[in-house]
Amino acid sequence: MAGTSGTSRTTCAIVGGGPAGLVLGLLLARAGVRVTVLEKHADFLRDFRGDTVHPTTLAMLDDLGLSERFDALPQTHLTQGAFAGEGRRTVLVDFSRLPLRYPYIAMVPQWDLLNLLAEAARAEPTFTLLTEHEVTGVVREGDRVTGVDYDSPTGPGRLLADLTVACDGRRSTVQQAVGLAAREFPVTFDVWWFRVPTSRPVGQSLAPRLGKGRVVVGIPREGYLQVAYLGRKGTDAKLRDRGIAALRSDVAALLPELADDVAGIASMEDVRHLDVRVDRLKRWHAPGVLCIGDAAHAMSPVGGIGINLAVQDALAAARLLARPLSGGGPRHGVERRLARVQRRRTFPTVATQALQRLLHARVFDPALSGREVAPPRALLALVHRVPALTALPAAVLGVGFRPERVPRWARRMPGRADTAQF
Structure with a gap:
């Protein structure tokens, strides 16, 4: 979708058309918020991005009325994680034991998922996707961010917004422009x-x-x-x-x-x-701006958890911000709710990164140092005796530490009238 240079205005500018950006854009648009997503590439066709779609994300797509279209995409389903050693295979993670609508991880090329989300968002009259729009910096009035500057095929431009949300990944232009400090953890x-x-x-x-x-x-x-x-490294x-x-x-x-x-x-x-990095911002927000997903917390690819965490961030942000952004509450309420987004999503971020760092230290670092690595024999024996225990790590990986739900006003359930009430 081509844009024009110059100055334009929206209510919420979302920088980055990844899973977090498009999920947030779709949900806010279903709340009637004017939202513009700026994506620097011409399309989503880039390989080796996070291709894991977790059970909670699958349930989200169902609640959004998108499961039928998602099921039509080429995909494979992962139901287990196992250890092969000493002549036998031991299942350590079994998603099929979870009492969920979708007890598996779907492996889908991320560009297919993003195209699906973008298509659904375009059906909302208040949604705009601008591709080939690379954000180069932020616009300020005093200490407040009031929009972004960008380069596009038609020249440089400026988009003014009541709120700017950075969803532009681990090297976020917005985050760096605002100067939000991060705590970085060593990765070897x-x-x-x-x-x-x-x-x-x-x-x-x-x-x-x-x-x-x-x-x-x-x-x-x-x-x-x-x-x-x-x-x-x-x-x-x-x-x-x-x-x-x-x-x-x-x-x-x-x-x-x-x-x-x-x-x-x-x-x-x-x-x-x-280049694997694990870090998180000490503060995810500043006046007029919020960071979520990898822009707020870079994750290791171990477990493929990063995409699920980013989508959960977007769900929480949409639920907390839709009302004040849509005019259903005082505008100054937006600023207070930015802090609430961070408070709600800090625990699952910290817990997930702690789990990844533990796996780094106990599994991957020793293996790369040439040491033999295997689960304790007592654990393998216990799992063989009590296979139901494999549901616990499946819940951690597949559901996460604080799953979020689609707000009722954003759901599109077959056979039911749409209701956009907060």
Whole structure:
């Protein structure tokens, strides 16, 4: 959708068309709020983004009336996480044991999910999506943010807004422009993403394969395995100098069932490097601006939890901000509610990052140091005796520490009239 240069106005400017930005935009538009999402790319077609759609996000899509369209997307379902060792496979995480509408994680190319959300949002008369609009800075009146400046194909422009929400990721332009300080936690590894094309069945289980100094995680997809290869931080140049043959050999050693398929990794140009960071803002907001998702808290890819946390942030923000932004309450109430968004979402952020850092320390760091890593034998024996225990880690990974629900006024249930009441 093309835009025009110059100055325009909206009620809520959302910077970044990722899951958090589009979910927030869709919900606010269903509340009648004028909302504009600015996305710097021309489309959503970028590979190796977070492709996990968790049970709570699936329930959200159902409540929004989008489940039928989502089910039509190409996808695979992950139902378990298992450990293979000592001659047997032990299920440690079992989503199918959860009493949920959707007891699995759906693996869907993120561009398909984003296109679906954007299409649904465009049906709302107060929603605008501006692609190829790269935000370059914020507009201020005194100490208050009153909008953003951007570059677009038609030239530079300015969008004024009552509230600006940063959903533009871990290197957020808005967050840096406002100068919100972050607490960063050390991470010793990075991730390299690539595909291994295969016609072999790849199952419905997501589990890391650990070798001395090497870790890979294979994510089942239609026609290929999406592979995360973990290595020491700062070794991207060394990995590329080793060449594609060495990488193929590493993958074949840890995924021997795909040894005949690794030739499908054509070259190192097909291998994307992710600089893994874990941090969170000390304060998510300032006058006129709020940060959510990765713009507020960069997550490790371990567990694929980041996208779910970002969507939950958006649900909480929409529920708390829709009324004052729509004119249903005093405008000064927006500022107070920005702090409430942070208070509500701080606990699940801190708890999730603590879990990821624990997994880093107990599993991935030792494995990358060449040590043997395996769950305690007592734990494996206990899980074999009481398989129902596998529902606990499934709930943590699939639901999270504080799940949010779609507000009633944003739901679109088949056979029921739409009601947009706060």
